[in-house]
Amino acid sequence: MSVSNNLNTDGRGLKNLFVSLKLGFFLAFRQIKRSSIGTTALIIFVMTLTFLNLVVVRGILVGLIQSSIDVYKERYIGDVFISTLPTKTYIENSPSIIEIVKNLPWTESYTGRYLTAGRIEGTYKERINYTDKVNEATPQFAGIDPVMENKMTHLSSRVIDGAYLNENDTEYIMIGANLLKKYLPIESPGLKTLANVDVGSRVRITVNGNVKEVTIKGVVKSKVGELDQRVFMLDSTLRTLMGRTDYNLNEIAIRIKPGADPIVVRDALIKSGASDTAKVQTYDEALPKFVKDMRDTFALLGDMLGSIGLVVASITIFIVIYINAITRRKFIGIMKGIGIDAVAIEFSYILQSVFYAVMGVLIGFVILYAFLIPYFIAHPINFPFSDGILVAELVGTIWRGSLLIVATIFAGYIPARIVVKQNTLDAILGR
Amino acid sequence: MKNIITVKNLTKSFKSGDTELTVLRELELVVPEGQFLAITGRSGSGKSTMLYQLGLLDHPNSGEILINEVDVTKLSAEERTKFRLNELGYVFQDYALIPELTALENVVIPLLMQGYNLAESKEKSQKALERVGLVGKMDNVPSKLSGGEQQRVSIARAIAHDPHIIFADEPTANLDTETSRIVLDTFLSLHKQGQTIIMVTHEPEYAELTDRIVKLSDGKIVSDIKK
Numbered sequence: 001m002s003v004s005n006n007l008n009t010d011g012r013g014l015k016n017l018f019v020s021l022k023l024g025f026f027l028a029f030r031q032i033k034r035s036s037i038g039t040t041a042l043i044i045f046v047m048t049l050t051f052l053n054l055v056v057v058r059g060i061l062v063g064l065i066q067s068s069i070d071v072y073k074e075r076y077i078g079d080v081f082i083s084t085l086p087t088k089t090y091i092e093n094s095p096s097i098i099e100i101v102k103n104l105p106w107t108e109s110y111t112g113r114y115l116t117a118g119r120i121e122g123t124y125k126e127r128i129n130y131t132d133k134v135n136e137a138t139p140q141f142a143g144i145d146p147v148m149e150n151k152m153t154h155l156s157s158r159v160i161d162g163a164y165l166n167e168n169d170t171e172y173i174m175i176g177a178n179l180l181k182k183y184l185p186i187e188s189p190g191l192k193t194l195a196n197v198d199v200g201s202r203v204r205i206t207v208n209g210n211v212k213e214v215t216i217k218g219v220v221k222s223k224v225g226e227l228d229q230r231v232f233m234l235d236s237t238l239r240t241l242m243g244r245t246d247y248n249l250n251e252i253a254i255r256i257k258p259g260a261d262p263i264v265v266r267d268a269l270i271k272s273g274a275s276d277t278a279k280v281q282t283y284d285e286a287l288p289k290f291v292k293d294m295r296d297t298f299a300l301l302g303d304m305l306g307s308i309g310l311v312v313a314s315i316t317i318f319i320v321i322y323i324n325a326i327t328r329r330k331f332i333g334i335m336k337g338i339g340i341d342a343v344a345i346e347f348s349y350i351l352q353s354v355f356y357a358v359m360g361v362l363i364g365f366v367i368l369y370a371f372l373i374p375y376f377i378a379h380p381i382n383f384p385f386s387d388g389i390l391v392a393e394l395v396g397t398i399w400r401g402s403l404l405i406v407a408t409i410f411a412g413y414i415p416a417r418i419v420v421k422q423n424t425l426d427a428i429l430g431r
Numbered sequence: 432m433k434n435i436i437t438v439k440n441l442t443k444s445f446k447s448g449d450t451e452l453t454v455l456r457e458l459e460l461v462v463p464e465g466q467f468l469a470i471t472g473r474s475g476s477g478k479s480t481m482l483y484q485l486g487l488l489d490h491p492n493s494g495e496i497l498i499n500e501v502d503v504t505k506l507s508a509e510e511r512t513k514f515r516l517n518e519l520g521y522v523f524q525d526y527a528l529i530p531e532l533t534a535l536e537n538v539v540i541p542l543l544m545q546g547y548n549l550a551e552s553k554e555k556s557q558k559a560l561e562r563v564g565l566v567g568k569m570d571n572v573p574s575k576l577s578g579g580e581q582q583r584v585s586i587a588r589a590i591a592h593d594p595h596i597i598f599a600d601e602p603t604a605n606l607d608t609e610t611s612r613i614v615l616d617t618f619l620s621l622h623k624q625g626q627t628i629i630m631v632t633h634e635p636e637y638a639e640l641t642d643r644i645v646k647l648s649d650g651k652i653v654s655d656i657k658k
Contacts, residue, residue, distance in 0.1 A: 015546070023543045026536075027529075034531040034572065334527040337488055338541050338588065339516020341509070425488045428527065 017343065024347025027335075031348065032355055040356075043320050047360020047404075048367065050316050054309040054400050055368060058302035059392040063376070065298045068223075068386035069291060073283045075153050075222045078110070078253035079262045080269065081286040082278045090114075090248040092277040100272045101252065106260035111152040114143035114238050115250035118207035120179070120231055122197035137179050137192040141207055142230045143238025152255050155220065155232075162199035162218035170237050172217035173205070176228040180219065191229075205231065207241035223385055252278075306400065314407040321353050322415035332419050333427025346416045353412025354405060361401040368392055435595060435627050436462035436485060441494035443480055443650075454480045456650040458494070462629065464595075467622040469638035470631045472647035478631045479600055481647065485629060486519055486598040487511045499595060516544055520589030522599035526581040528573040534560060534584045535569040538591050545592055559591035560584070563617050579610030586617055590626070597621070599630040603637060615640060 032040065073079065082101075084091055091097065094112065101110050121136040146165040150156045156164035165174055177183035181193040197203060201216050214233070222228055256265050262282040269280045325332065335345055373390050381388030419427070438460040444453040454477045462468055470478045483489040485496060487503055496503050498518065506514060521527075528537045538556035543549065560569055563583040573581050582602055589597050599618070603611035615637055622628055622642075630641065638644045646654040 019544065019546050023540065026543060026549075027532075027540070030536060031531045330527075331529050334523070334529065335540070336512060337515065337527070338521060339512055339514075339519075340540060340544050341512055341516075344544065425483055428488070428523070 016341075020341055020343035021347055023340065023344040025351060027344065027348035028351035028355070032352055043324075043356045044359045044363065046316060046320060047356050047408075048363045050309075050313040051361050051364035051401060051404055052367065052372075054306060054313060054404060055364070055392050055397055056372065056390065057309065058306045059390045060381070060388060061298050061302045061305065063389040063391040064381075064383060064386060065291070065295045066391045067380065067383075067389045069287060069295060070389075071223050071386055072287060072291065075155070075158065076224045076227055076253065077283050077286045078152060079256040079260075079283050080254040080265045081281050081283060082252040082254070082269070082274065083281070083286070084250050085277065085279055088277070090250050091252065092248055094249040094252070094278075095247050097252065097269075097274045097278060098249075100269065100274060101254055104265060104268060106256045106265050106268075108255045108257045109148070109152045110252060110254045111145065111148040112235075112249040113149075113251040113253075114235055114242065114244065116141050116207055116238065116242050118205055118231070118241075120175075120194065121204045121206075122194040122201055124204050125202075135195055135197070137194050139176065139179050139229055139231050140226075141205070141238055141241075142232050143235035143242075144232055145235055152253055155222070158220050158222040158227075159218040160221045162216065164218055165232065165234065167234070169217060170234055171214055172233070173203070173214045174218040174220050174232040175203075175216050176230045176232075177219050177221035178225070178228040179231070183219070183221065205241070207238065208243055210241045210243070212237075212241060223387065225385070310400075310403055310407060313404055314411045317353060317357065317408050317411035318415060320356070321349060321412045322418070324352070325349060325415045325419040329419050329422070329427050330430055333422075333424050333429075336420070336424045337428055342417075342420045345420050346413060349416030350409055350412045353408045357405045357408035361404060365397070365401065368397065432463045432465060434461050435464040435466075435499060436460065436629075437495075437497040438485070439495040439497075441481075441484060441491050441496065443477075443484055443489070443491045454650050455484065455491070458650075458652060460645065460652065462627065465622075465625045465627055466643060467618070467628045467641040468630070469641040469644045470629065470647060471633060471635070471638050471644055473633070476647040477650040478647050480650075482598055482600055482629065482631050486521060487515050488521075516541060517592070518595050520592070520594035520597040522582070522585050522589050522597065522602045524601040524604045526573070526578070526585045526605075528581055528584055528588075530573055533570050533572055534565060534576065534580075534587075537573070537584055538588045541588065541592055556587070556591050559587040562590065562620075563587045564613075577610070578606050579613055582606060582610070582614050583617060586614070586621075590621060596627045596629060599628065601631050601633065603632065603634065611637070 082091065082097060098110070098112060101107055117138065118141045119136055119138050121134060123135045127134070146167060150164065159174065160177065162174075165172060179193055180197055181195040182198060184193050194203070197216065199216050199219060202213055203216060204211060204213050220227060220232065254265065256262060262284075266280050266282050269275070274280050332345055336342070373392060376388070376390040438458055441455055441458040442453065443455040444451050458481065470481060472478045480489070484491045491504060494504070503511065503514060529540070532540070535553065535556050538559055539549070539552045542552035542555055547555065557569065560566065563586050565580060565583050565587065568576060568580060573584070576584065603614055606614060618628055618630065619640060632638050642658055644654070644656045645652055
């Protein structure tokens, strides 16, 4: 091979680039294969933690509010929610709407509720003077069909003390936990709670001027604010107290079959005329505004934390690869000394970084989907307003893992580049 | 016989704080092809620095170095790397092997860089390792080889791609007498086959085995003995 021939190939041809990449792969593969198992395991462990930090912190934040939404949907409004028009006190023609709901092909279950305001008074027999403070609260009363309600919302599983209503419990009520001081020991002008009242207590309820003494059969704690401040009784009992002779409801919650689209169901109901006398909404539309705002805020916070996590991840990888490259500075110098070009050396470091990142992300995926998510589903974090779960949609997780790998490529390239750019002789002699 | 190296007016200095330390002073040297040249001198005489300039591992402050009539001081960094790969071979004092690679793989990498495929590279590397007497230890990583064996791998790496010149920087400095002798025999054998070798050594008895001894003192050639 003549000198002049060697120097004629000015610039990097595609063939030379291919040769460098091939050699880079050769070096990376062998360096990974023969490097210390402990060091490799430690670097992969750091990458796994970095990936989990990227996904889990955001996932818990989003899960916190997502589970609140899920709880709202599962325990209260269902997939499609029919409620009273703002200008009306109840849903007119409710029986007709119920018939339509029953006949929809997507309906799995439904429940209708009568709602009215009223007053509940406890320990009234112990009140000696009229000047003594009345132990009362002013909740919303919900008349339900216990069987239909339980089929739709599994309300019986939310009874934390006592028992669920049955169809003959005309003299009993269930009370939301937030109406009892025992479960909500705070005083607030807008929220009165009953003191010294529990399961088995006799209470006096006043609805539409009608007074009735009933016994508390159970306490409901659903983590849905609206439900936990309600008093539940048989629909027939409440209708009597309200003086209602028709069957017009205030709420109809519908659970649709798996795979069915709530929008399609809503549109079908609107098309059938239900929207003439009621507000028909999907669960997403029916969510209270503050829940939607919280969801958006938490998603934003999650994205911000995720971005910070990505920067932290990049810095972590940079440090790991930089230390790796610095400790191998002499050998990088030797390789340059014997004529290995910078592209091959840099590519070998990029490949090593990608290997660490891919392994870390893969192990992170396994930990996330095989252990963490099932664990959080089985043991949700007990937040006051939701059962905190870990939300990690597959597409989002793949996207974050890919971002981490891309960040790794840069974080692996830059330190390798810094070391490769150093003076060859200084690197060899360790100066 | 044509001259493979021609050095003209070569000067190299280093900055040390405010003072400039001149290590090589206006050196003139001509090396014919096929010569086994020893550069000797006391510590700090500039012999290793001279080798680094000739071997393109460092850049002189002034002067010319012509290797095969190419002025290598005018090459870009990329061209120098390519020149080292294709024209030169190195044997370092501390062997300078890549610890994660086997003896064979250490020899293979410059050949892969030259564009040979893996099979061709392995074949040439095996031949080079056979030439230095390391037939049975090709799959050992450096930590499983003795110092002499590592140095012979280093020599095999230096010769595998048939370079025009081999530069050896005190190749026996870390070896015992017996192993040093084996390494020297390897160099002598290569020299007999026509290989140009430039070796830095502080051992007079090893220098005596070469064709020519250039002695440096304070960055100048103080003697040039041709046999």
